[in-house]
Amino acid sequence: MPPASAPHPAAPRLLLPEAPALVAGIGRATLLTPDGEIETLAPHALARRLADLPPPMLVHAPATARRLGLAPFPVAYDLLELFAFVLPAQLAAPTPRGLALALGLEAPGDDEAAAILLPEIATTLLRHLATNRHALLNRDAPQLAARLRDASDWVWAPSLLAALGQPEARPATDALKVWRRLPEWEETAPPTPPASLPVAPLEARKRLAEILGADAETRPAQADYASAASLAFAPREAEGQPQLVLAEAGTGTGKTLGYIAPASLWAERNGAPVWISTYTRNLQRQIDQELFRLYPDPEERRRQVVIRKGRENYLCLLNHEEAVNGAMPSRLLALSLVSRWAAATRDGDMQGGDFPGWIAELFPWGHVAGLTDRRGECIHSACPHWRRCFVEHSIRRARTARLVIANHALVMVQAALGGGEDKPALRYVFDEGHHLFDAADSAFSAEISGGEMAELRRWLLGAEGARGRARGLRRRLEEITSDHPALLPLVEEALRHAGSLPGPGWSARLGESDDRESYEGEDDLPGHPAHTNPGEAFLRTVILQVFARSPEADAGYDAECDLHPLNPGVAEAGAALEEALGLVETPLRALHARISGLLEDPDAELETGDRIRLDTARRTVDRRGLRPLGAWRAMLKALAGRPPEPGTRPAHVDWLAITRREGRVIDAALHRHFLDPTEPFAAAVAAPAHGLLITSATLRDSGEGDAEHAWEEAESRTGAVHLATPAIRAAVPSPFDYPNQTLALVVTDIARDGPQAAMAMEQLFRASGGGALGLFTAIRRLREAHARMAPGLEAAGLPLYAQHVDAMDNSTLVDVFRAEEDSCLLGTDALRDGVDVPGRSLRLLVFDRIPWPRPTILHRERRTHLSGARPKAYDDAIARHRLRQAFGRLIRRADDRGVFVLLDGRAPSRLLAGLPQGVVPQRVGLAEAVRETRRFLGAS
CATH class of the missing domain: 3.40.50.300 (P-loop containing nucleotide triphosphate hydrolases)
Structure with missing residues (x-):
């Protein structure tokens, strides 16, 4: 059936609302009335004044209400909503001054000037939309605005439709379905083996000069730094012995371009990417911005530079589709702004990319945050959007890029998992290298907590009656179990024993009381979950020991205690949980082996899609099931062993802890960390690489009087001490006075x-x-x-x-x-x-x-x-x-x-x-x- 004809477009016009402009301070507000009068009001007076006026025009309604100590505004003309609709994927600080700077307007000097500026910001945005109404991005904008007008009474909709020249536009559901318009990735031939050609110090200096341009200020320290960094790109001479450079570059040296010079040259010359890893998202974004100098053309830059993060940072198109299909009117605006952004984004990154973080702040929690894959529920090739997936795009682009900007967490987690979606890099630059110890500590640690065990149960069984996309293992493997029915009994066996993990409501049960006597008595009640559920029973023994041993007397804070000596009942509860976990792990391990056998069977004639689904299932079972279960069982088995002798150096540090919120226990855990987490970092990340540059402005402790000792401390904190070949040391002072x-x-x-x-x-x-x-x-x-x-x-x-x-x-x-x-x-x-x-x-x-x-x-x-x-x-x-x-x-x-x-x-x-x-x-x-x-x- 052909679609209904759209109304004939009219000439665009600017339709500004008759709204007072409001700028908030702490304890006072500046109001520009529709009559043009400026008023300064206390919050209680403002509330009475607004009752007689139309909804206000402001910037960031939740923050404005909080600063004034008022209840949330029921309706407001929030300029951030208008900005996000008109200019998706463009960043701006969420203040009048921030919007003015983003739009090229004169920044206001005070609250009165800011209030006067708000209508001008709205005018500028609407005029921009009118001028660009025929752009591809705005093809569905009238239908989307019309839906927001009809379904949720969005206050900006009439102004948008007037600017688009379609005030009578009809709503269309398809306007939200951005996934239909996104490009698909295509498989390419595997990359050829990389060469091992070096980058000479003089070549690094020359590349740096090319990046900076002829008119750049001469910075000898930056050139010296580039020369030192180039040594990390020399050929590796022995397996397990990477070329390692520790380089401290004082603030202002220009270290980012200093290492980009040899890194980009090595990548071009040898046909393999260099991975640049940071600790913070802020620095990832800064490095990306610096690369405009090297690749000024946006298309070339997209080919040569890729930002890689964990899946939890990206918009999940399946989550977005399910949210759109079941959207209530109250959530429609948030989903519409995300759809607009998804059509314009560079790479789909919602955490530190081109997604304005303040969009999520404008709506109730979960309206936007739930659109990423925070629970590790990706179904990979079984997803209908797999070929459009932002993450899959970035993974494939990273294989052929020259520079991959990642973060320590992703690099180390993939190493901890024994590989991952990205192939291990040959050359790394670890910026913010002083944080390697902390990043490794997080990546190579384990905990048995209520939250972690409940997540595993959720992955196995699904949502258990709750709303949301938590399909459970049976649903995830439906396609392959229907094609290979011998796998289904193994899945069912694992699910049958998943009930030993903390069940729905477990956290509330832990917090039922915050005194030891109540905990001791409750466990004896017949049928109580803490008695029948091995996971919850173990958590209760943890809580008892922490209550007994922790020196923390303030019930409002988290608390911890040493694992040894064990309280009565801890070892027994740990053994029961270990046995229960083994009943879950055994069929999962058999399932993993059976899938591996299918993939490796020379007589099996598997179609490409079937092979991809089987391989995805195998990797998922290993990562989400076998790895945590193996770590937990090892920790629990150690409870029955001899405690460490006092004063001896342990390989791991184990302890018990509870988490409180508002005085109530909401979780408990057994933690295990490496005493020195740079040992697994050196073994899993550094040793397999061919070259590493570890750099920071603060690698050494400058307070140490002994320079040699300061370098030795830096080598210990970065893991260099655990490698066979000594590190090359370099230090460039800051040029600042x-x-x-x-x-x-x-x-x-x-x-x-x-x-x-x-x-x-x-x-x-x-x-x-x-x-x-x-x-x-x-x-x-x-x-x-x-x-x-x-x-x-x-x-x-x-x-x-x-x-x-x-x-x-x-x-x-x-x-x-x-x-x-x-x-x-x-x-x-x-x-x-x-x-x-x-x-x-x-x-x-x-x-x-x-x-x-x-x-x-x-x-x-x-x-x-x-x-x-x-x-x-x-x-x-x-x-x-x-x-x-x-x-x-x-x-x-x-x-x-x-x-x-x-x-x-x-x-x-x-x-x-x-x-x-x-x-x-x-x-x-x-x-x-x-x-x-x-x-x-x-x-x-």
Whole structure:
């Protein structure tokens, strides 16, 4: 049946809503009424005023309501929704200033100017849509806007339809089905074996000069760094002995282009990609942006550069299809904005790519987050969208690219799994190399927790009555079991024993009580899940031991205790769980072997599709089932063995822990970490490679007086010490004039606890005129400080944002902080590393106290056995490194100036020795610190 004819297009026109423009501060709001009057109102007065006006025009409705302390707006003209519809896959900070900068408009200087600007932002966006209404991206825009108008009464729909010249457009369901319009990937011949031609230092310098261009400033240190980096691309001379370079490059050296020069040259010359791995998503994005210099043409850049992340970062088209097909009107707008973005995105990355993170913040949790494959439920070749899948596209492009920008987590997880979707690389560059220890610690660890066991049960049995795409193993393997019925009994046998894992509601049962006596009595009740379910029974014994042994008295926090000596009942419960897990593992292992036999049978005539499905099933059973079950059973079997002798160096560190939320136990776990996680990193990642460059601005502990010892510590923290061939060492100093560009202060006359730190931080933020980052070592203190500081700073015209307080994720907060030059930001560890905020946007950095390592059991064991009989020095090195990393955020360009303040008069001088050479911290009172900050930064 032919489709109904669309209404005849009309001339586009600009239809602006008659809406007041609203800009929020803390405790006050600026309102531009439809009559053109500017009003400044307290929140309670604003609520009454808005009751008499149309819905307001604003930026980021949830954040606006939270900053004003109001209930969520029932209806609002949110300019972020309009921006995301008109300019999908374009990034902008979610503030009036951020949108102005993204659209090329003059940035507002204050809240009044911002309120006046909001209608102009709307006009600019609608005019852009009208001008580009015939673009391929906007082919279905009228039908989509019409559906949003009719199904959800979206307030921007009439304005969009007017700009598109189709005010009477009819809605169409197909407008949301973006997967139908995405390109398919095609298989190509396997890549040819790579050559092993070297890159000479002089060649690296020449390539660097070509990338920078003839007019670039001469930077001898950057060229020296490129020469040193080229040594990692020499031919490997013996198996298991990669060419390894440890290169420390001070901030401002230009290390990114310094290593891209030899890496890109080696990839071109030898026909294989170089993998550049980072610790943070922020740096992945920065490296990608730097590569515009090497590949200015977008099409060539797409061929030569690929960003690789785990599947959980990408839009899952099957999740999106199922959400669209079952969409309630309340979710329709979120899905529409995602569909618009999916049609325009470069690679489908929703975490740090070109997906604006604030889109998810505009809607209830799960409306957008549930569209990625966070639970590892990908069905690979059985998926109808497999050939359009963003992840599959990136995997195949990575095989023929020259540079693959990955992250430590992906590289190490794939190594931990014994290979993965990507073939192991021959050459790696590990940027942010000082984080290799932490990344390896995460990748090569294991835990038996309620959450992990429940996830395995969910993978085996499906959602068990709940909504969502959790098909279970039987559904996932339907096609191959129908073609190979001998596999089905093995699947059924595994599912029959899956009930031994924690079942639906397990977390609530753990938190039924938070006192030991209640736990002891409950287990004796006939039929209680903790008694009948081996997984839950084991968790209960863990909780009992943690309650008995943990020194943590505050019931509001997580707690942990040593595994040994075992409490009565732990070993017995562990043995029962191990036996139950074995009943699940045995049929899964037989299933894996049977599928492998089918794939390797020379007499089997398998079609290509059948072979792909069998291989996918085999890999999935191994990764999701056999690997965790094998690790868990090994940990549980060790419970029956002899405990380690006190004082001996263990290979692993085991301990028990509970997780609390609002005073209730919500999970319990047995943890196992390598004492030194760089050992498996060296064996699984470094040794098989042909060459590695491990680089950072802070590889060494600069506070160590002995330079040789500092290099030895760097080799230990990066795993170089575990390789047969010694590493080549290189260090290039920063070109910045730190003694003249920075000021370092230690405030000596305020108490660390209580409100004084917040008071001091507020005074310092005022002295700098904003552009200030406050770092805390505890979330509780951060929240308390925000509540005390926000009103005064807002009254002074300095917006204050905070991690764990504002309705924004970390990347969005950093984007806002970068765009708003006079704003202030409070954060924790996540904002200390890998954040690039050049210029005036970051001119003051304040630590609330010394960032000592958390005194955990794992840290205790490493401090004891990895410190070389210098346990205090081990703690010092960690704190010194954190201070140095934070200090490096201050100066990102030659003309930057910044003040570093530590609000801890007890800070020993040996920790401050880690600051850049020539920077001498001054110990002063708060009043003098405020005066010096104001003087140094020239703020009024």
